[in-house]
Amino acid sequence: MAVYAVEITNRGVYQYNLGRRISRDVVLAARKMGRVGVAFGRYSDSPERNGIPMKWFAVIAENNDELEEQMAKYYPEVVDAAIVLDDTLLKGVESWSWDGLHPVNERVKEKGVMIVVSDQSHDELLKDVHTKDLPYKLITIPGEASFSGMWIIRDDKSEARIMGALAAALPDMISPDAVQQIFKDKADQDAAARAAKQMVTRVVEPGEGNPAEPYRYELPVWQDLTEYGIAVVGMGKGGGYHGGKEGYEPTRSTTFRKHLSRTFRPMTNFDACTQTRDCWLNCPDEAYNVTPDGFFETDYGACSGCGKCAEVCPEKIIVMVPESEFEDEASVYEMWKKDKAAYKKFFDEKSAKGWFAGQLVGPHGYVRKGQYEEEIKKKGIK
Amino acid sequence: MVLEKAKIGEEHEALMSGCEAIAVALALADVDVLTGYPIRPYDTVINFIARLIADGQMDADLIHAEGEHSQFEIVKHACVSGARVFTGSSGVGWVFAMEPLVVTPPARIPVVAICGNRAVDDPGAFGCEHNDQYLVRDIGWMICWADTAQEALDLILMSYRVAEDPRVFLPCSLGVDGSFLTHAMNIVKLPSKAQVDKFLPRYDRGKLRLHPDNPISVAVQVNEDWLQELRRTVNEGAITSKAVVEQAAKEFYQIFGRQKDPFFEQYMTEDADMVLVGAGTLSLSVRANVRKLRKEGKKVGFVRMKWLRPFAAEEVRECLSRFKAVGVIDRDYSYGSGDFGGIMFHEMRSALYTAKKQPLVSNFICGLGGREIYEADVREMVKIMEDSIKAGTVKTPVTWVGTRSR
Structure with missing residues (x-):
């Protein structure tokens, strides 16, 4: 019996088609090897919203009975390969309304692989990826989060490169030859073959990675759902900053958090802030707290990284910085309050990697006009 | 990039979702008028139809209605004027169309629709439940359920054949489970246009066609001196539809080699003591777990219902009375009904x-809101049936299986 499963984690809308295509390619390649398969997305992820983490799966087997056996449990419990299309997803994903944070490597089986598209080093990535108690292989393919599933954007060969790497890592599942067969275009075939050489592999031992316990919550039994059980209980009025008398902090849900939908987070240059309140007024997620001295502090647990604050700030002093630049969600206001010189250094360092209003193309992935073309040119992708 | 363009009309296999397979069936059936209004999972069919039309692979009028009510009204009228039509919806969208859904059968209009099964609000959810399609169970719609993308394609062709038969002239709805069928991409065998043409004659409404050359009134106002007889004619169509389904399935099998059993499909029932009965994609999990339980020596089988209207009572009776115990799986509910069971349970x-020998019938309500049906759930169902057999009576007629409970 040979049954294989592949899971693809990507961000909604702009990587929807790329994820979908990869799941299909796995089945199409398996078909070239005489196998059968199914490709499907996680239904509860949809309607796919921009930037929200979502998943695709491909399950392949030698025959229909074996496939049915595997599909009896629709969403596979273990996968041979997990593919992550955006390295900011490595902090874990939270599905639409399940039970908390799920590590991206959660389903990877012993000696399975996790393929990540990233320019970061393995050590850097492992700061985000949660630990597992079994060994697996971490494979990186150089590149940034690809937009190439969108028809308006030029194909950067991410699809072919991922399939090439997958075949090189697990040739029993998908042979490199089968991958060559499903791509009709020579450039795709070359990209798939090139990825096998470009990819960097490292064994991740048990216990390696981010040791933090992912947050979870218990789903209630039906008897605990009162007549108000299916209604979301309204939140209280809120009050002073951090429970004090001054300032203002709205009450926020401790169950539904938004941080994992984010590829960028806002950072305020408090030294230049004139307290216009625009960020606080315009934030669609009410992610801003008012501090006793009249500044506005982002609660990173409530911020979905939409970039609205940066866009509306008349002083243009809010910068959107890639999420992968941060290890925690500590308040930057408190950092500034404690040591202004240290914060200035921190802010300058991070903002060099981010964008200010006016440079905006979109809130996720490539943010400057022409950056995508530069990227393709730099990597020599034809 | 692996670029694929559907080849319509050639016999070949393709990797496609249930919704895409339905769209291909519609293109092969030369549907004239289609209407859409966005709701998951129905809208995926229309997305694909729009692409087929844009690619020049299908010639049809696709109308974007301003709501589900209009969707069903538009196709109803187009169908009276002789067009082969298609529409559909899901969950509360389907419910919003209830008025045109009700008036279509008595006017004897063979609209073919899909009900992309989705939980009816509240709370808002898009997982699969069968209550939406069951809402049209009693008003003259024929209803059936598919369990794979392949069967969805087959049953669309079957639906046109049966609905447009002048002896029937009743609308038909195909139930497709949201997610499990509509969105999972499987390898589907697409038939050739020649095969489809051989199976499916042109829609001919004859004297009932609304046309300037044939001025008629449809859907008139009547009183008690007319209505009962009119109802009786609809009933006659519904009665006749059973034989028409049987005949159509027979011919379908001759041409395509599928749909051998018209009303339901039996799996490992030959020597079974107890069987589970259900409709839709829950078959996937049940079949796999029946195989597993068989290896442990438990004599379990599975009967998958396809057509619920017309309901093949005689065949069901003959089939199910062979077993000691029958467990009906409902992916639906009928609040406050007898024994508080599900809809199919009451049907069965x-x-x-009136069977000479009656099995011990119990009911399992599960898989609501698109919840998966796991091995443990099937084991629990079988355990309850075993207990019934041992006790010689049904102690718990209805069980909510897989519900988080104390």
């Missing part, structure tokens, strides 16, 4: 009432 138990 009622059909078995």
